[in-house]
Amino acid sequence: MKxxxxxxxxxxxxxxxxxxxxxxxxxxxxxxxYKLGLMYRNGTGVAVDAGLAAHWxxxxxxxxxxxxxxxxxxxLAAGEGVTADAGAARRWxxxxxxxxxxxxLQELAMREPDPRQAELLLRQAAHALQHP
Amino acid sequence: MRSSFPCQIGIAFxxxxxxxxxxxxxxxxxxxxxxxxxxxTTDLHSNVVGYDYFKLAEEPSIGLDxxxxxxxxxxxxxxxxxxxxxxxxxxxxxxxxxxxxxxxxRCDQTLGIYKVMNALKYDGASIGNHEFNYGLxxxxxxxxxxxxxxxxxxPKRCAGPAFPQVLANVYSVKTNKPLFEPxxxxxxxxxxxxxxxxxxxxxxxxxxxxxxxxxxxxWDKRWLDGRVTTTGVREAALKYIPxxxxxxxxxxxxxxxxxxxxxxxxxxMENAGWYLAQVPGVDAMLLGHSHQLFPNAASTAPQxxxxxxxxxxxxxxxxxxxxxxxxxxxxxxxxxxxRADGKGWTIEKDKTVVEARSAQNxxxxxxxxxxxxxxxxxxxHEATIGYVKTPVGSTDFRMTTYFADVGDTxxxxxxxxxQTQYVQNYVAANLPRYAKLPVLSMSAPFKSGxxxxxDFTDVxxxxxxxxxxxxxxxxxxxxxxxxIDGAGLKAWLETSARRFNTIDPLRPEAQELVNxxxxxYNFDTPTSPEISYEIDVTQPAGARIRNLALRxxxxxxxxxxxxxxxxxRASGGGNFPGLDGSKTILASPDTSRDxxxxxxxxxxxxxxxxxGAARSWRFTPVKxxxxxxxxxxxxxxxxxxxxxxxxxxxxxxDDGLGKGFALYALDLAK
Numbered sequence: 001m002k003x004x005x006x007x008x009x010x011x012x013x014x015x016x017x018x019x020x021x022x023x024x025x026x027x028x029x030x031x032x033x034y035k036l037g038l039m040y041r042n043g044t045g046v047a048v049d050a051g052l053a054a055h056w057x058x059x060x061x062x063x064x065x066x067x068x069x070x071x072x073x074x075x076l077a078a079g080e081g082v083t084a085d086a087g088a089a090r091r092w093x094x095x096x097x098x099x100x101x102x103x104x105l106q107e108l109a110m111r112e113p114d115p116r117q118a119e120l121l122l123r124q125a126a127h128a129l130q131h132p
Numbered sequence: 133m134r135s136s137f138p139c140q141i142g143i144a145f146x147x148x149x150x151x152x153x154x155x156x157x158x159x160x161x162x163x164x165x166x167x168x169x170x171x172x173t174t175d176l177h178s179n180v181v182g183y184d185y186f187k188l189a190e191e192p193s194i195g196l197d198x199x200x201x202x203x204x205x206x207x208x209x210x211x212x213x214x215x216x217x218x219x220x221x222x223x224x225x226x227x228x229x230x231x232x233x234x235x236x237x238r239c240d241q242t243l244g245i246y247k248v249m250n251a252l253k254y255d256g257a258s259i260g261n262h263e264f265n266y267g268l269x270x271x272x273x274x275x276x277x278x279x280x281x282x283x284x285x286x287p288k289r290c291a292g293p294a295f296p297q298v299l300a301n302v303y304s305v306k307t308n309k310p311l312f313e314p315x316x317x318x319x320x321x322x323x324x325x326x327x328x329x330x331x332x333x334x335x336x337x338x339x340x341x342x343x344x345x346x347x348x349x350x351w352d353k354r355w356l357d358g359r360v361t362t363t364g365v366r367e368a369a370l371k372y373i374p375x376x377x378x379x380x381x382x383x384x385x386x387x388x389x390x391x392x393x394x395x396x397x398x399x400x401m402e403n404a405g406w407y408l409a410q411v412p413g414v415d416a417m418l419l420g421h422s423h424q425l426f427p428n429a430a431s432t433a434p435q436x437x438x439x440x441x442x443x444x445x446x447x448x449x450x451x452x453x454x455x456x457x458x459x460x461x462x463x464x465x466x467x468x469x470x471r472a473d474g475k476g477w478t479i480e481k482d483k484t485v486v487e488a489r490s491a492q493n494x495x496x497x498x499x500x501x502x503x504x505x506x507x508x509x510x511x512x513h514e515a516t517i518g519y520v521k522t523p524v525g526s527t528d529f530r531m532t533t534y535f536a537d538v539g540d541t542x543x544x545x546x547x548x549x550x551q552t553q554y555v556q557n558y559v560a561a562n563l564p565r566y567a568k569l570p571v572l573s574m575s576a577p578f579k580s581g582x583x584x585x586x587d588f589t590d591v592x593x594x595x596x597x598x599x600x601x602x603x604x605x606x607x608x609x610x611x612x613x614x615x616i617d618g619a620g621l622k623a624w625l626e627t628s629a630r631r632f633n634t635i636d637p638l639r640p641e642a643q644e645l646v647n648x649x650x651x652x653y654n655f656d657t658p659t660s661p662e663i664s665y666e667i668d669v670t671q672p673a674g675a676r677i678r679n680l681a682l683r684x685x686x687x688x689x690x691x692x693x694x695x696x697x698x699x700x701r702a703s704g705g706g707n708f709p710g711l712d713g714s715k716t717i718l719a720s721p722d723t724s725r726d727x728x729x730x731x732x733x734x735x736x737x738x739x740x741x742x743x744g745a746a747r748s749w750r751f752t753p754v755k756x757x758x759x760x761x762x763x764x765x766x767x768x769x770x771x772x773x774x775x776x777x778x779x780x781x782x783x784x785x786d787d788g789l790g791k792g793f794a795l796y797a798l799d800l801a802k
């Protein structure tokens with residue numbers, strides 16, 4: 001939380017081009033790493049840096065954060081800040097879905113050629129939405 | 133090995149083993165042996181029969197009516213069985229809503245799914261998080277309890293299940309006592325063999341203890357806050373399991389509504405099974421909640437690759453463990469081999485076999501439904517169908533997506549209108565700092581012929597019922613709102629406009645308008661007269677949005693907007709620029725479909741003029757040398773005309789591609 005407060009302060013100052021290494025080094029838990037990754041991805045208080053965004057979002061994904069897995073999947077599919085890798089994109093999507101991330105379940109459903117399987121994935125997405 | 137028992141019997145004739153008082157029980161002589169299969173269902177979510185109440189069609193891949201066959205098979209295969217349900221039983225489909233909310237159950241009536249579970253002779257159950265969704269009063273009534281909690285005034289005990297329900301980690305604030313009995317020791321009469329192999333009967337004391345995710349306190353805060361408290365799963369197990377042993381439980385079955393998670397333990401941990409297995413005295417675990425299949429050697433789920441987890445044999449820290457997926461798709465089976473030591477029974481651990489048996493056969497067909505199940509709830513089932521067909525409003529125009537790609541908003545405008553109103557109301561009530569920002573809404577044509585010429589949204593003029601709302605809003609989304617700037621809005625619309633190919637106006641040959649690699653559900657558009665723009669399909673993707681204006685004034689890159697959308701898009705679905713959760717200002721608990729239904733109930737009558745005519749965009753006019761073509765269902769040109777699209781014509785009733793589509797032309801010069 002302390003790290004987040006510091007990052008927010010830096011973001012609000014609006015003058016920071018890159019988060020200091022000491023701050024970056026503190027982004028050890030998945031939630032903080034993801035927020036840092038999003039800051040670099042969207043240029044929130046720092047210069048946009050797709051490579052650093054992919055790095056920190058990857059840290060968060062490997063740390064077990066489903067929404068980071070989903071975003072990393074998008075970035076891998078698009079080659080955003082990383083080499084495009086459709087296979088890895090699919091694996092992270094499936095990992096996010098296995099953790100019950102609704103958007104990932106829906107994405108799998110929408111890509112699923114078997115209508116019955118797609119329907120079941122959508123039902124799981126509907127259920128997962130009830131666990132905020 | 134799985135039995136090939138033919139399953140021709142109905143549940144009324146299922147062989148059942150009855151619990152008998154201990155006084156009648158012969159003590160198990162030393163050296164006696166018995167097999168006891170512990171059976172689990174979990175996360176049934178009121179899927180008593182395999183039926184989709186929104187499609188009004190059978191759904192053979194789910195339903196307790198098919199699991200009933202697996203239960204019958206197991207009972208035929210094993211001499212002794214006990215059947216438990218893990219929870220998330222009474223909520224999750226239209227039948228559940230009907231019995232809880234639409235026509236609430238009378239005190240003397242038993243909930244549909246409990247009627248069937250009674251007939252199937254369940255031996256016990258635990259309580260999932262979704263049991264709390266309809267409030268403590270309803271739960272108290274349908275479980276046949278009399279909760280002593282604030283806000284529940286139940287003068288008498290109502291009809292409930294005929295089996296015990298156990299829950300060890302939820303307490304009444306009023307009494308400081310557990311809401312349900314925390315555990316029960318079931319004295320099960322079993323067929324066994326004595327040391328000489330002679331058939332005998334004996335009693336096995338099967339202790340069951342139940343746990344629910346402590347996170348119910350936030351998920352159902354409005355019902356539970358100040359009325360109940362929770363303890364951690366591990367704490368509850370450490371408190372009660374020694375008591376169960378002291379009272380003579382031969383085996384302890386932990387029924388935990390949760391999965392596995394190796395993060396550091398907390399008393400709020402949702403999926404505490406990995407820690408629960410390490411509590412001394414747990415002989416078997418029945419898990420649920422995370423809707424997974426365990427054991428499952430092929431699983432790549434990280435939770436099943438944790439230290440101490442044997443996903444092939446179904447062991448967690450050596451404790452036989454099963455999770456039977458969800459909706460009755462599987463039956464969990466833990467076959468225990470017991471041996472009597474003169475004082476009680478012990479488990480021969482090396483002989484334990486754990487399986488999750490599927491209701492789907494190897495050839496992908498499904499086991500037949502047991503008709504006795506539907507017979508038991510036919511009245512409730514048919515009443516639910518009637519409820520789903522009940523009109524919530526009406527429309528004076530046909531709402532379709534046949535021409536959504538070229539500007540027909542008839543099936544989209546009402547969704548955007550509902551979303552806009554919801555977010556405007558929310559902002560006014562809760563986010564006054566954003567009160568001056570314009571609220572837009574985006575929605576997409578969810579069905580545009582992907583599966584064939586029949587695969588379009590098509591709701592006829594007339595009454596609108598709940599199942600029509602499901603046609604208009606196909607996906608299970610929640611309503612979300614994001615705050616973006618003008619540059620972000622333009623980027624969003626540019627991403628949507630990737631739906632189209634780049635058209636060369638000089639080419640004399642026919643050119644396909646739609647890029648099939650961009651699905652229609654990613655073609656988001658507003659449908660408000662306040663916002664306007666053009667899509668110039670002669671330009672490459674990413675440079676097509678022109679003349680973007682709000683109320684006639686060009687949108688500035690830094691201008692702020694609130695946009696109503698859904699959780700999928702706001703969380704990054706479709707990878708729209710800047711939408712990755714970081715712009716979300718509202719994550720509503722209400723589903724997009726429910727928002728739409730509430731809106732239709734409120735408006736009552738949708739008219740073409742108010743809900744089917746407004747457009748925010750048009751194609752930039754350009755004269756093309758050759759035709760620009762697209763595909764839709766044949767014979768529906770009149771719908772384009774009714775939507776005011778005078779630039780569409782049907783070239784051929786059969787486009788010649790063999791999928792039933794017609795070929796249409798779009799005149800971009802008009």
